Amino acid sequence: MRRWQPARLAGAAGARLVAAGAGTGAEPGPRGASVDSRTVAPGELFIGLRGERSDGGEHAAEALAAGAWGVLVAPEHAERALARGVVLAHPQPLRGLQALARAWREELGEGGARVVAITGSTGKTSTKDILAALLSPHLRVVASPENLNTEIGMPLAMLAAPAGTELLVLEMAMRGEGQIAELTSIALPDVGVIVNVGPVHLELLGSLPAIAAAKAELIAGLGRDARVVVPAAEPLLQRHLRADLQTITFGPGGDVSLAEARPAGAPQARDHTRQPTPERAEGGEILIRLGPGALRRRDGGEGAQGQALVRLRPSFAQAHNLRNLLAAVAAARALGITPEGEELRVSFSSLRGERLQMPGGVVLINDCYNANPMSMHAAIDDLAETAAGRRVAVLGDMLELGDGAREFHRQVGEHAAQQDVGLLVTVGALAAEIGAGFGKEAIAVPDARAAAEALTGLLRAGDTVLVKGSRGVGLELIAEVLRGAGRAGDRGEAPLGGLVAGPRSR
Ligand SMILES: Nc1ncnc2c1ncn2[C@@H]1O[C@H](COP(=O)(O)OP(=O)(O)O)[C@@H](O)[C@H]1O
Ligand SMILES: [Mg+2]
Numbered sequence: 001m002r003r004w005q006p007a008r009l010a011g012a013a014g015a016r017l018v019a020a021g022a023g024t025g026a027e028p029g030p031r032g033a034s035v036d037s038r039t040v041a042p043g044e045l046f047i048g049l050r051g052e053r054s055d056g057g058e059h060a061a062e063a064l065a066a067g068a069w070g071v072l073v074a075p076e077h078a079e080r081a082l083a084r085g086v087v088l089a090h091p092q093p094l095r096g097l098q099a100l101a102r103a104w105r106e107e108l109g110e111g112g113a114r115v116v117a118i119t120g121s122t123g124k125t126s127t128k129d130i131l132a133a134l135l136s137p138h139l140r141v142v143a144s145p146e147n148l149n150t151e152i153g154m155p156l157a158m159l160a161a162p163a164g165t166e167l168l169v170l171e172m173a174m175r176g177e178g179q180i181a182e183l184t185s186i187a188l189p190d191v192g193v194i195v196n197v198g199p200v201h202l203e204l205l206g207s208l209p210a211i212a213a214a215k216a217e218l219i220a221g222l223g224r225d226a227r228v229v230v231p232a233a234e235p236l237l238q239r240h241l242r243a244d245l246q247t248i249t250f251g252p253g254g255d256v257s258l259a260e261a262r263p264a265g266a267p268q269a270r271d272h273t274r275q276p277t278p279e280r281a282e283g284g285e286i287l288i289r290l291g292p293g294a295l296r297r298r299d300g301g302e303g304a305q306g307q308a309l310v311r312l313r314p315s316f317a318q319a320h321n322l323r324n325l326l327a328a329v330a331a332a333r334a335l336g337i338t339p340e341g342e343e344l345r346v347s348f349s350s351l352r353g354e355r356l357q358m359p360g361g362v363v364l365i366n367d368c369y370n371a372n373p374m375s376m377h378a379a380i381d382d383l384a385e386t387a388a389g390r391r392v393a394v395l396g397d398m399l400e401l402g403d404g405a406r407e408f409h410r411q412v413g414e415h416a417a418q419q420d421v422g423l424l425v426t427v428g429a430l431a432a433e434i435g436a437g438f439g440k441e442a443i444a445v446p447d448a449r450a451a452a453e454a455l456t457g458l459l460r461a462g463d464t465v466l467v468k469g470s471r472g473v474g475l476e477l478i479a480e481v482l483r484g485a486g487r488a489g490d491r492g493e494a495p496l497g498g499l500v501a502g503p504r505s506r
Contacts, residue, residue: 001045001104002163004029006070006086009045012103013096015088018078021070030069033097033159035152042067045086045159047097048077049152057093072096094152101155102186105168109188113165116331117187119172119180119218120195121211122375123324124149125349127195128171130314130321131328133346134339139166146349149173154183167335174214176204184221191334192218193229195327197236198374203402208236216240227334229327232257248294248334250326255293256333258326259309261286263317269355269363286312288326294333314344318353319385320378351476353379355386358482361461363387367468368475371398373408377415379468384419389462391421394451394478396469397428406433413437423458427451428473448474452481 001009005028010017030045037059040046046068048057057077064071070086071078078089090096105115118128125147132143142165144157149171161168172183184192197212205211212234219228219240228247230237232254241247250256263284288310295308314325325344332339348354351369358364365386367379376398383391393416401408413434416424424442426434427450435442443458445451455478459465469475 001029001100001159002027002031006088009086009100010088013072013088013090013100015072015090015096016075016078017086018089019085019087021084021086031162033100033156034063034068035097035156037063037066040066040068043069045069045100046071047093048073049093049097050074060087072100097155097159098151098186101158102188104161105158105186105188108161108163108165108168111163111165113161113168114190114335115168115170115187116191116193116335117170117172117184117189117218118193118195118327118331119174119215120193121198121200121215122370122372122378123195123320123327124171124173125369126321126352127193127324127327128169129348130324130344130346131331132169133344134312134325134328134332134342135167135169135335135337137342138337138339140164141167141169143169144171147171147173150175151179151182151186155186158187172218174211175201177210177214178217180214180217181221184218189218189222189226191227191229191331192222193327193331194218194231194237195324196231196374197234198372199401199404199408200372200374201400202404203400206402212236212240219245229330229334231327246296246334248330250330251323254326254330255291256326256330257289257291258322259287259289261317261322269357284313284317286314286322286325288312288329290329290333290338294330297336308338310338311341312339312344313342315346316348317386318378318382320375320382321348321353353382356479356483360459361463362459362482363464364479364482365464365466365468366476366479367466368396368473368478369471371396371468371470373398373401373412376412376468379466380412380416380419380421383421383464383466387464389464390423390460391419392423392425392459392463392465393421394425394427394455394465394467394475395431395434396426396448396473396475397430399430399470399472405430409433410437413439413442423463425451425454427469427475431469431473448477449481451475452478455482 006020031043033045034040035047040063046063057073060071060073064085072088075089078087118124132141142161148157174180194215232249232251248255290308353367356364414437417438424438426444432444467475467478
């Protein structure tokens with residue numbers, strides 16, 4: 001928005017221009033937007049949103065003092081003599097933010113930018129990170145940072161895209177009916193990706209078909225020339241597909257499928273006993289088959305051949321991320337791009353299954369950003385696939401599952417038993433039910449700190465420990481505690497603070 005004069009920006013936001021500020025230099029507009037007066041950066045537009053407890057508009061003066069380009073606030077805050085900067089008034093600042101994001105997206109689009117929107121029950125952020133990495137060699141890509149995926153975060157992510165952006169990759173979260181429709185009407189995607197449909201936020205929507213319908217609002221809201229990317233043979237989405245839009249499917253039997261995965265050897269863990277090491281390519285070589293449906297051109301013609309193989313070397317190898325990679329390749333094809341032969345280094349957002357080498361020969365898979373039945377099963381599969389020694393699972397509550405919660409937890413326990421988990425620690429009241437499904441002895445504790453304590457004396461060299469639970473359970477504390485214990489060891493105190501029992505590797 002750098003080139004937008006205050007009046008233009010007010011028009012775009014549907015706001016009233018109360019004060020036009022002083023300077024109109026070569027770059028008269030803001031360089032992004034922020035809703036937090038404590039972190040607003042110089043040159044940004046501050047938007048004062050009404051929250052449940054506080055009203056951001058009250059901090060408008062602070063934001064200007066911090067160097068904000070201007071403020072967009074409710075009328076009652078705009079009138080309060082804001083001498084410096086630009087002041088815009090909107091009766092609903094959130095609507096102003098959204099209108100502004102949409103207008104900015106349209107302007108970027110005139111410059112040739114395209115938008116890929118990604119939703120789904122689990123794996124949105126990871127797919128977004130993979131797609132951004134995959135297309136960065138081809139286009140100037142801007143992706144939502146971390147998890148900015150709500151009616152507030154997504155518009156902010158859009159406004160952070162500078163002029164000249166060629167591709168915006170946006171994550172869309174769903175917390176109820178109508179939300180994806182709203183986000184779609186702001187983002188105006190050229191490609192809509194649904195990663196999967198599963199029992200997440202089941203409590204809110206009641207049933208899997210209702211969840212599928214909520215995700216499918218993305219498909220319903222796409223424009224005439226847009227393309228759709230969905231998992232192959234997902235019965236829950238069939239009735240939502242549109243005959244007028246080209247659809248590219250991914251996964252077994254789909255237009256984009258895995259032809260071959262040649263592993264490069266055991267996965268590498270980041271060594272926390274020394275300086276952090278950069279992520280290494282661990283995924284080996286991946287061959288992806290593109291069928292005719294993925295090669296069709298915009299004019300309806302087919303690609304050179306009816307089928308093609310794409311070779312990639314990703315820095316990851318987990319089965320669920322390879323599925324996400326297929327979705328990303330399908331999205332690339334929807335944009336007319338075929339990535340090929342590339343080394344694909346993805347830095348996943350934090351707490352998404354990062355492997356940490358703990359002192360004492362223990363590897364910890366830190367996957368506690370969130371949890372639901374789908375991602376729990378995927379993470380246990382990954383544990384089983386990659387653990388060299390004993391498989392340890394520390395599993396917390398999966399929240400918001402509604403009436404079926406106990407059953408979903410029990411099934412996770414059954415899955416853990418099938419995958420030969422050797423030691424199970426459950427964290428929280430719901431998670432205790434995982435122990436019931438496990439059928440063997442399990443340790444049940446009430447919270448993360450108790451789990452860290454329980455692990456003391458139980459872990460031994462060679463263990464791989466999966467730590468996963470819903471955000472609210474706060475299991476990231478476990479890695480912190482174990483790491484802290486490790487640091488004590490580095491200082492020459494008891495190795496791992498007495499954490500690791502039994503044989504040690506060194
Ligand atoms: N395609 C997938 N299927 C099942 N589980 C997945 C998938 N992708 C990621 N996960 C699991 O879900 C966790 C959260 O992934 P993330 O990409 O943050 O999802 P979202 O943004 O949808 O919440 C990951 O750490 C991993 O355990
Ligand atoms: Mg996410």
